[in-house]
Amino acid sequence: MNQFQYVRASKPKAAIEALARDPNAQFIAGGTNLLDLMKRGVMAPQKLIDINKLPLDKIERQEGNIRIGALALNGAVAEDKLVLEKLPLLAQALNAGASAQLRNMATVGGNMLQRTRCPYFYDTAMPCNKREPGTGCGALEGYNRMHAIFGFSDKCIAVHPSDMSVALAALDATVLVSGPKGDRRIPFAELHRLPGDQPHIDTTLGAGELITAVEVPDNAFTRHVHYLKVRERASYAFALVSVAAALQLDGSTIKDARLAMGGVAHKPWRLADAEKTLVGKPATDETFRQAAEVAMRGAKAFQHNAYKLKLGPNSIVQALKNAAAA
Amino acid sequence: MADEQPGLSLDHDEHSQARRTFLKQSSLLTALAFTPGPVVRAAAAELDEKVAAAFEKVPLKLAVNGKRYKLQVEPRTTLLDLLREQLHLTGTKKGCDYGQCGACTVHVDGKRINSCLTLAVMQEGKEVTTIEGLAPGGDKLHPMQEAFIKHDGFQCGYCTPGQIMSAVACIREGHADSEGEIREYMSGNICRCGAYTNIVAAIQEVKNGGQRV
Numbered sequence A: 001m002n003q004f005q006y007v008r009a010s011k012p013k014a015a016i017e018a019l020a021r022d023p024n025a026q027f028i029a030g031g032t033n034l035l036d037l038m039k040r041g042v043m044a045p046q047k048l049i050d051i052n053k054l055p056l057d058k059i060e061r062q063e064g065n066i067r068i069g070a071l072a073l074n075g076a077v078a079e080d081k082l083v084l085e086k087l088p089l090l091a092q093a094l095n096a097g098a099s100a101q102l103r104n105m106a107t108v109g110g111n112m113l114q115r116t117r118c119p120y121f122y123d124t125a126m127p128c129n130k131r132e133p134g135t136g137c138g139a140l141e142g143y144n145r146m147h148a149i150f151g152f153s154d155k156c157i158a159v160h161p162s163d164m165s166v167a168l169a170a171l172d173a174t175v176l177v178s179g180p181k182g183d184r185r186i187p188f189a190e191l192h193r194l195p196g197d198q199p200h201i202d203t204t205l206g207a208g209e210l211i212t213a214v215e216v217p218d219n220a221f222t223r224h225v226h227y228l229k230v231r232e233r234a235s236y237a238f239a240l241v242s243v244a245a246a247l248q249l250d251g252s253t254i255k256d257a258r259l260a261m262g263g264v265a266h267k268p269w270r271l272a273d274a275e276k277t278l279v280g281k282p283a284t285d286e287t288f289r290q291a292a293e294v295a296m297r298g299a300k301a302f303q304h305n306a307y308k309l310k311l312g313p314n315s316i317v318q319a320l321k322n323a324a325a326a
Numbered sequence B: 001m002a003d004e005q006p007g008l009s010l011d012h013d014e015h016s017q018a019r020r021t022f023l024k025q026s027s028l029l030t031a032l033a034f035t036p037g038p039v040v041r042a043a044a045a046e047l048d049e050k051v052a053a054a055f056e057k058v059p060l061k062l063a064v065n066g067k068r069y070k071l072q073v074e075p076r077t078t079l080l081d082l083l084r085e086q087l088h089l090t091g092t093k094k095g096c097d098y099g100q101c102g103a104c105t106v107h108v109d110g111k112r113i114n115s116c117l118t119l120a121v122m123q124e125g126k127e128v129t130t131i132e133g134l135a136p137g138g139d140k141l142h143p144m145q146e147a148f149i150k151h152d153g154f155q156c157g158y159c160t161p162g163q164i165m166s167a168v169a170c171i172r173e174g175h176a177d178s179e180g181e182i183r184e185y186m187s188g189n190i191c192r193c194g195a196y197t198n199i200v201a202a203i204q205e206v207k208n209g210g211q212r213v
């Protein structure tokens, strides 16, 4: 690991100022992504601003939403009574991620900002536009079986690895940030970017901006929900494909639906058109298959990830079936 | 700036003061060779002392297995390396060093974590428990250690300290109610010898035995 300067912030303002002042500084929360990348030489910040002492770890019921502090631990959120009762889809997605140990370290803010697991991004001997702009994309013509089928560019075909973020995208969350220019709210769908010509930029956060919390609006998806994660072993592995499915049923008729996918794009992939086809229909396999077909429109595979074109719709159908039966 | 506590404390003796002055100058030069921009800017903004801090040790107070330590550590030292190399508590193992195997599992303030993916300086004021501090004392083993021996919960033994620390936490968290739940909540601990069946049996015995863990 490179050498760096370490400071601890006790107030958000001090953290923001320290980060805004120094383009080579990074916040460190749980450290589970940042330190991993620093050990491998993928990232080499010269200053770490430890934000763990900031009072941002509360999970609170507010008027119209549940507010989860950016420093709340993934494990604490997944086991929180309020979250289990009101946001079971989020709890499922969190529990599907990493391991019990890592969930005790990983924070909500850090989780959404974790970087891609593209092996070329991790291997500093390989070309990668995300790690080193202009060097090319090693995955494009390389071993790309973990890679995107939606929203990629010829500069980068990486996927976002977070499970939690897929549930937050489905549940229309809002990210609260504070920065040198004040506070702002970012709809979750606008936090992560598509790679386009600038794959080295993962999100729409500005310089010096600190995520303080995420708010999830009140919703009726408290029962018929399912987070399906397909991976290479039963637990403790990143998703090949994942699906966050939430249904509101009136008898056997679908009153409302939310659907998002992970492991398929540079950001959590919300399936708004598929949601529309579900509403008003009976909760049957036939309906679910139609929605899956709509969801997969525009998907395109590379040499080694064509299996996702089948695994994707099958996972959507299965997740919806499990949600309906829950 | 009062809200931002630099890792470097200011109450050093003369020797380290001189050393700091030297480091301040030499580190500026070294750092200049890599990245002139920010260092020059930092110096201009009178943050040169902090540049020196990158190369100096930072004070750290923490408790490990009930014993209080006042240490000086390099910021980039992980908790795992601190335990093994500075405190010579080598029971905690380094398997992968990237959060992927669980061999380095310890408890911090009662929670199990991977000590390889956290900095020692991030543990300021915390209580760490390692495999060396798990047993109640004297010659007595912890019930989980007894159970691992009884059920052959290991072969080479390399993953075992991490498995045991994780297993104790798994029961304390209330995630050991069934074989399936144990397997899921122990998935952060890889065993290359494949002793999983016996590890699950050991955990079930402790859980069902109702002993206090």
Ligand SMILES: Cc1cc2nc3c(=O)[nH]c(=O)nc-3n(C[C@H](O)[C@H](O)[C@H](O)COP(=O)(O)OP(=O)(O)OC[C@H]3O[C@@H](n4cnc5c(N)ncnc54)[C@H](O)[C@@H]3O)c2cc1C
Pocket (backbone or CB within 6 Å): A026, A027, A028, A029, A030, A031, A032, A033, A034, A035, A036, A051, A070, A071, A074, A096, A097, A098, A099, A102, A105, A106, A107, A108, A109, A110, A111, A112, A113, A114, A161, A162, A163, A164, A209, A210, A211, A212, A236, A237, A238, A239, B098, B099, B100
């Ligand atoms: C072996 C392994 C397996 C894993 N498996 C999974 C998995 O299956 N599913 C999954 O979803 N994840 C998985 N992860 C990733 C894990 O979830 C992330 O590493 C973790 O969520 C990151 O959170 P953190 O608090 O540790 O972030 P850090 O590493 O501290 O920070 C990550 C980034 O976010 C920035 N940051 C952190 N907090 C803030 C904030 N409040 N405001 C602004 N910037 C901030 C930091 O500057 C840094 O750039 C795995 C990780 C490992 C090591």
Ligand code: SF4
Pocket (backbone or CB within 6 Å): A116, A118, A119, A120, A121, A127, A128, A129, A130, A131, A136, A137, A138, A139, A140, A155, A156, A157, A158, A199
């Ligand atoms: S897919 Fe993106 S992250 Fe992977 S090598 Fe290409 S540019 Fe880098």
Ligand code: FES
Pocket (backbone or CB within 6 Å): B093, B094, B095, B096, B097, B098, B099, B100, B101, B102, B103, B104, B105, B114, B115, B116, B117
């Ligand atoms: S050594 Fe820490 S998880 Fe492998």
Ligand code: FES
Pocket (backbone or CB within 6 Å): B153, B154, B155, B156, B157, B158, B159, B160, B190, B191, B192, B193, B194, B195
């Ligand atoms: S006993 Fe050998 S790795 Fe587990």
